[in-house]
Amino acid sequence: MHKTSTKQKILLIMFGLFLCFSLLEIGLRTGGLILSSLQKHRNKISAAKNQDYRILCLGESTTAMGSNNSYPYQLERFLNEKNLGTRFTVINEGIIAGNTTMIIASLEDNLNKYNPDLVITMMGINDTGEIIDHNILDLFKSFRAYKLFALIFLHISENLQNPSAELPKISENISELSGRDNYQQKLNNASNIITMQVKQEEAENLKDNEKRTKNLDRNEAYLTLSHHYRKTGDLLKAEEILSQAISENKNNGLAYSELAKCFWDKKEYAKAEQTLKLAIKYSINDANSYGLLALVHMAKNQSNSARIYFKKTQKLRSKNYFATTKLNYNKLKDSVTDKNIKLICMQYPMRDVNNLRRLFYNQNGAIFVDNEELFKDAVAKDGYDEYFVDIFGGDFGHCTAKGNKLIAENLGEIIINNLL
Incomplete structure (x- = not known):
């Protein structure tokens, strides 16, 4: 044998x-x-219906989601109800959790498959500043199985963790901390504890870059977990996890910003405002925090201060954009216009269309659609929740059926007045 x-x-x-x-x-x-x-x-x-005018919509989840209430579906209905003598087919090729690189990768295939008369884009929100040449570890971390194991490991490690007597466990519920006068003192105490931990690590001869990687991975896990709990409605658990992240790094502007979203979801606007100011203190160029702060002031009927924060948001976004977004937008424009296909580039709700225009080397051949004032006026009148189901973008989110209808009707009027 x-x-x-x-x-x-x-x-x-x-x-x-x-x-x-x-x-x-x-x-x-x-x-x-x-x-x-x-x-x-x-x-x-x-595409097989052989209708007269074919429109291809490209984007991420803001385009893809909504089914019969998505803006592409409502756009088709709006145009056909006008009885213009032309039948319209609107094709939704939005990619949930996609980015501009993914959209560009499938662009030629979509153009050849559907042979559209018009392409509409609303994209860029999911782009990052990462360099295209990822190393093997970055590639491995992109797998969903890895992310699942990382979350499971974090749960297990926290449950099994047994700190020594010299290093008491850092665990506070932020809903309790935020109501106390000694909130900052608690964070200072947590910082002192971490200082002791760092000294122990130094005694074990851990390299600085190893510690930074370890801290980064742990913070990323905290943010991922808090996002999951907030998305599933467990706001207290999300707050607790973000409290832990802040306890480990009191300068964690992103954790403060995510925490403010929990308070926003509970309509605790005073706490959201206080937390956002801390987020801005530690991340002074975070446009999303300024955008959410503007929404908080709108919710509190403080329109003048809301306008100030919106202007600050726009100013930051006009200077800060990802090179990948700019590159891919220009690639898309060249590919579409070279085929003599008409192009509409649409800005997200609540955001300045001029920041979108600045991404292009040459704006000729594209029509730019602004949704900023349309949505700001609507939100000021009816409230944020009438038009958005979340705030994932900082100053906007995925649209409700009513929000998508607003986009569709705005687009429809522009198509009728400029392209037909």
Whole structure:
């Protein structure tokens, strides 16, 4: 009988782990592909109808989500109800959790598949400042299976953690802390505890870059977990996790900003304002925090101060953009206009269209659509929740059916007046 060598056993174990990881990754991605496949099926049916005027909508979840209440679907309905003598087909190729690089990657295929008369884009919100040449570790971290294991590991490590007597556990519920006069003192105490931990790490000869990586990964995990709990409605758990992140780094502007969103969700505007000011203190160029602060002032009927914060937000965004976004927008424009296809570049609700215009080397051949004042007036009149279901963008979010209708009607009028 053949005896398996140690080397063969190791290879078999490694292959088994790789196979399990691959199957898990496939399973996690399958769920996301189901919705996309259903949408593509509807698009193919629409493209086969041989209708007169075909419009292709490109973007991320702000375009893709909403089904019959999405802005592309409502745009098709709006245009056809006008009885203009032309039949319209609007094709929704929005990519949930997508970015401009993903949109560009499928652009030629979509143009060839649907042969549109008009392309509409609203994109860029999910772009980051990362360099395209990721290393192997960055690639591995992009897998959903890795993210799942990271979250599980964080849960287990926190449950099993047993700090020594010299290092008491840092755990405070932010809903309690925020109502106390000694809130800052609590954070200072937490900072002192971390200082002791750092000294122990130095005694163990940990390298500075290793500590920074460790802290970054842990903070990223905190933010990911808090986002999950906030999205599922468990605001107290989200606040607790963000409290832990702040306790470990009192200068964590992003954690303060995320915490303010929890207070916003509970309509605790005074706490949201106080927390956002701390976020801005530690991240002075965070446009999203200024944008949310403007919304808080709108909710408190403080229109003058809201305008000031909106202007600050726009000023920051006019100077700060990701090179990837600019590059991909110009690639898209060149590809579309070279095929003599008309192009509409639409700005997100509540945001300044001039910041979108600045991304282009040459604006000729594109029509720019502004949704800023339209939505600001509507929100001031009816309230934020009438038009948005969340605040993922800082100063705007995914639209309600009513919000998408506002976008669709604005687009429809521009198409009728400028392109037909």
